[in-house]
Structure formats: C-alpha cells, structure tokens
Amino acid sequence: MKGISIYLDQELTVEDRNYLLKMRNVDFSGVFTTIETTVPSPVLVKRLHELGKWCQDLGLKLNCEVSKKALLRIDIDPLNATDLASLGASGLRLDSGFNTQEIAALAKDFELYLNASMLRPEDLSGLSSYQANFANLRASFNYYPRPATGLDPEWFKHQAAWLKENHLPVMAFVAGEGRLAGPFKAGRPTLERDRGRNPLAALLELAKLGADEIFVADGQLDESSVQQFEFYKEHGGFLLHLEHAMPELTQKIWHQRPDLASDSVRLAEGRSQQWDLTGPIDERKRGAVTLDQAQMLEYQGELDIMKQTWPAASGIGVINQIKARDLPLLDLVKPNMAIGFCDK
Incomplete structure (x- = not known):
C-alpha cells in the first residue's frame, strides 16, 4: 500500500482534499496523520474528524499516530474502545505509553502499528502470552526529520525481515517535496539515503528492502513526481x-x-x-x-x-x-x- 500524509497543525483546505483525490487516482490508498501537535484540542478534534470524513468518502485508509498523553489531551480514554473508535481512524500508530497487556487488549478491536525499530523477541512473546490478535498487529518504522539520523538500509532490511518472519507487515516512510514538514524542512524519510531522493525511486527501493506499506511523510509531492506515479500506474514504467x-x-x-x-x-x-x-x-x-x-x-x-x-x-x-x-x-x-x- 502507498500512502500520503496530511497534518493537522494547519487548517484543512480545498487544496488538501483535491490532493487526496489526485493521489487516490494514482493508486495511493492510505493517509497518515498524527495528533501529536500543539493545536488546541477543540480545533484538533474538528480537523481530525474532517480528515476522517474525507478519507471515508474517498475510500482511503486513515492511519493516526497516537500516544496516551495526546489522547488524554483531547479527552479520549486511551484504553476505551468506543472512545478510540470516535477518532475515525482505520489504524492506530502507537507512539508511547502503552504496555504489552494494553496493546494486546486494544488489538482485539483495532489495527495497531507498533514501533518497528524497538520490537524485540520478548515483546512478541509477551503479546502472545496475553493472547494478542496478531492479525491486527503491524510494525511501523519512524521517520527522521533531522539530517544524519535516518536508518541504515542494511539494518532496516534485517529488521524488516525479522518482523515479517513473525508475521508483522512493515510500514515505513519516504520524504516528500512540496510542503516539507517539521522544524528542519529537510524531508522526513525512514532511511537517510532517501532524504531529497526521487520519491518513486525511494518508494520502490524501500519495498525491495521489505516495506509493505510506504507513506510519503511530508505534506505533498511536486507535480513532476505525481506525473511519474501516474505514468507508473498506467504503463508500469x-x-x-x-x-x-x-x-x-x-x-x-x-x-x-x-x-x-x-x-x-x-x-x-x-x-x-x-x-x-x-x-x-x-x-x-x-x-x-x-x-x-x-x-x-x-x-x-x-x-x-x-x-x-x-x-x-x-x-x-x-x-x-x-x-x-x-x-x-x-x-x-x-x-x-x-x-x-x-x-x-
């Protein structure tokens, strides 16, 4: 699956919705967002629900990054299935604060993305002991806004292979172009080598290294890159x-x-x-x-x-x-x- 990112620190616009439609038409089927932001709680909730409605209307899967602290800030009980369902997200990327027993409980009702870099055999054993529904578990690598902190490709390949051996699909990120996010404005790739790289090339090579779901972590792609994804969809080249x-x-x-x-x-x-x-x-x-x-x-x-x-x-x-x-x-x-x- 290919996906894009829409962030909630700015007001959602017609341009954002048109971008979702444009990318859906070139085979992108996922949207990543996060509630880890300083936007006032009522504004954040309104924007999240609006984005969720757009994704539902366009048939896109919304993946939302959450932490216990961020959920409590918007009056969501992190362990209450009904509260979490009100977010409108198809998948939850768990940032911090959840223990093994809590993750196993949430996996009964939600598709969860765990930190791919930090997972170890003992974590999976713990989840098994709590009878976690592994069909709802995924592993997501981080993105790295600061230059020189992105992952090494060989280490990524090795870790991704281990995760897939344990039946965990792998999610990762490539950098965007037009609307660079974060304080450094240097792209937010998973691999350092993909910083500033052609997004289509970065995505295809990340897939070869073992990623199943790949999201553009920054806010937009340039029109030239959109054209390349369109050509790739239509002609396979x-x-x-x-x-x-x-x-x-x-x-x-x-x-x-x-x-x-x-x-x-x-x-x-x-x-x-x-x-x-x-x-x-x-x-x-x-x-x-x-x-x-x-x-x-x-x-x-x-x-x-x-x-x-x-x-x-x-x-x-x-x-x-x-x-x-x-x-x-x-x-x-x-x-x-x-x-x-x-x-x-």
Whole structure:
C-alpha cells in the first residue's frame, strides 16, 4: 500500500482534499496523520474528524499516530474502545505509553502499528502470552526529520525481515517535496539515503528492502513526481524529465529492450526511427541520452540512456540529459519496461 500524509497543525483546505483525490487516482490508498501537535484540542478534534470524513468518502485508509498523553489531551480514554473508535481512524500508530497487556487488549478491536525499530523477541512473546490478535498487529518504522539520523538500509532490511518472519507487515516512510514538514524542512524519510531522493525511486527501493506499506511523510509531492506515479500506474514504467525540450523523444512511449545492459538503458525502438538528430561527441555522463550516428554502421539509430559515465566515443552523439532527480530510476529499469520522456 502507498500512502500520503496530511497534518493537522494547519487548517484543512480545498487544496488538501483535491490532493487526496489526485493521489487516490494514482493508486495511493492510505493517509497518515498524527495528533501529536500543539493545536488546541477543540480545533484538533474538528480537523481530525474532517480528515476522517474525507478519507471515508474517498475510500482511503486513515492511519493516526497516537500516544496516551495526546489522547488524554483531547479527552479520549486511551484504553476505551468506543472512545478510540470516535477518532475515525482505520489504524492506530502507537507512539508511547502503552504496555504489552494494553496493546494486546486494544488489538482485539483495532489495527495497531507498533514501533518497528524497538520490537524485540520478548515483546512478541509477551503479546502472545496475553493472547494478542496478531492479525491486527503491524510494525511501523519512524521517520527522521533531522539530517544524519535516518536508518541504515542494511539494518532496516534485517529488521524488516525479522518482523515479517513473525508475521508483522512493515510500514515505513519516504520524504516528500512540496510542503516539507517539521522544524528542519529537510524531508522526513525512514532511511537517510532517501532524504531529497526521487520519491518513486525511494518508494520502490524501500519495498525491495521489505516495506509493505510506504507513506510519503511530508505534506505533498511536486507535480513532476505525481506525473511519474501516474505514468507508473498506467504503463508500469518510468517517466524521465529531460534537461531541454525534444519532441522526437517526448511524443511517444519507448521500451527497454528484453536484454538488460549493465551500463545503459537501451531503447528497443531506436534503430527503427528515421532520425534527423545529431549531438556533440561528448563524455557520456550518467543520464546522458545518446544516439548512434551513421558511422556506427548497424548500430545507427541506437538510442540509449547512460546508467554509468563513459568517455566520448566517435559516432555517438549526446542529444539530451536526464535531470538529476530522476537518475536513481535508471537503476530500477527492468526488461521491456516502458520509458517516457517529459520536458516540463
């Protein structure tokens, strides 16, 4: 499942609702929020109920981060099922204050997300001893607003594997772009390497490491990223942004060949085109779009995107360049995958 985040420290707007609708239409099905905020209690409750109604109307699952302290502040009994149900959330991400027996009791009625980084075998044994309903238990990694504090990918992979071995689905976060949350405005990823990274690439690689539910932790994605998720939904491939306009590339959908090269994305349709393009014989940097000229004989018309940097080669022109934000996607291209180009 893919999800976005909507925070309650600001008034909800028509723009927020339209964003939910837009992201639902590109296969996002979850919304994350938190009541860990200093917003006055009556205002917070009103906004939470409004967001819950939006999610219900749009068929989205609302996941709300709670703690005992935050629940008491809005007059919710942390251990009362009826009170908790009034939040309108499909899942509760437990922040702090709940002991093992209380978690087991709540798991009878609610889908609960426990701290994935802190769970240990003895915690699971304790939950079993209290006959917790493990079908309602999940594990959620944190997001890390402060630069240099995000998790190591290998440690994440190891911990996620252990959690899944114990039948706990894993939730994690990637950073957003347009409306960065928190005091540092540096994104809120689970993995440090994903800070400032292309969201689609970060999401796909986080899934490969074992995450089942992945949320964009910041308030919004840029329109360019939304377009990439839309292309991925429709074509199962990547929309790549060019440094400069080139209708010859942007007006059709291309495909990676069935055979996967180590250092370049080779586009199957290249040699069948009637090209009227040339480019300088320059160093072929990572992300360079190259076209083989007539002197390359049977390779004339070969259209490639470089995954690695190679020196200039006679007969191979550099006709464009993929923007830096999209370079991580090149390493995720699979055989026969659709490739689109965009210059906006």
